[in-house]
Amino acid sequence: KNIVILISGRGSNMQAIVEAAIPGAHIAAVIANRPDAAGLAWAAERGIATVALDHKQYASREAFDTELAARIDSFQPDLVVLAGFMRILTPAFTQHYAGRMFNIHPSLLPAFPGLHTHQRAIDAGCKLAGCTVHFVTAELDHGPIVFQAAVPVLDDDTETSLAQRVLAEEHRLYPAAVQAFVQGRLEVDGLRVRHLG
Numbered sequence: 001k002n003i004v005i006l007i008s009g010r011g012s013n014m015q016a017i018v019e020a021a022i023p024g025a026h027i028a029a030v031i032a033n034r035p036d037a038a039g040l041a042w043a044a045e046r047g048i049a050t051v052a053l054d055h056k057q058y059a060s061r062e063a064f065d066t067e068l069a070a071r072i073d074s075f076q077p078d079l080v081v082l083a084g085f086m087r088i089l090t091p092a093f094t095q096h097y098a099g100r101m102f103n104i105h106p107s108l109l110p111a112f113p114g115l116h117t118h119q120r121a122i123d124a125g126c127k128l129a130g131c132t133v134h135f136v137t138a139e140l141d142h143g144p145i146v147f148q149a150a151v152p153v154l155d156d157d158t159e160t161s162l163a164q165r166v167l168a169e170e171h172r173l174y175p176a177a178v179q180a181f182v183q184g185r186l187e188v189d190g191l192r193v194r195h196l197g
C-alpha cells in the first residue's frame with residue numbers, strides 16, 4: 001500500500017512511521033507545505049521522494065489544495081497521513097481523500113480541538129490528556145476516531161513536559177493506526193471505527 005505523509009516541520013511522527021517499517025506499507029513520498037521543514041531532509045537522506053510546496057506561493061487556499069492534491073495523486077496513495085501538517089484543508093480536498101486520510105491530534109478528541117491542547121488540558125485541571133488518530137473529514141479535528149492513547153497529567157506538569165509525554169504515545173499510536181489501515185482491519189460506520197480481526 002502506498003502511503004504519502006504530509007508535514008509542516010520536524011516531522012517526528014513521520015519519522016516514527018518510517019522507522020516502524022510497517023509490513024505492506026510503502027512510504028511513497030513526504031510532502032511539506034514549507035520548504036524549510038526539517039522532516040524533508042530527514043526523509044530525503046533515506047531515499048524517500050520529497051516535495052516542498054510553499055503555500056505562500058499560492059493566491060488562494062483552493063489553488064494550493066488543488067496543486068497539493070495533484071502532487072499527492074502522482075504517488076497513487078492508498079492512504080494520506082497528516083503528521084504535524086499545520087494547514088486547514090478545503091472541503092473539496094478532504095472529500096477527495098474521504099476514508100483514506102488520517103490526522104493525529106494531541107488531545108483526547110472531542111476534547112480540545114484546535115491549538116495549544118496541552119496548556120488547555122492543564123488549565124482545565126484534567127487528570128488525563130492524550131492523542132487521537134482519526135480519519136479526516138471537512139470538520140476540523142472531528143472525523144471518525146481510529147485510536148486514542150491517554151497519559152496522566154501530573155501536578156507539576158508544564159506544557160512542555162505534558163507535550164513530551166503525549167508525543168511519545170503519538171509515535172507508538174500512529175504507526176499502529178497505519179498498520180491497521182494497511183491490513184484492512186478498519187471498518188468505518190458513521191463516526192465509529194470498528195477494528196476487525
Ligand code: GRF
Pocket residue numbers: 007008009010011012013014083084085104105106131167170
Ligand atoms: C504533534 O504534537 C502532533 O500531535 C501535531 O503536530 C505536532 C508536531 O508533530 N499534529 P511532528 O513532530 O511534526 O510529527
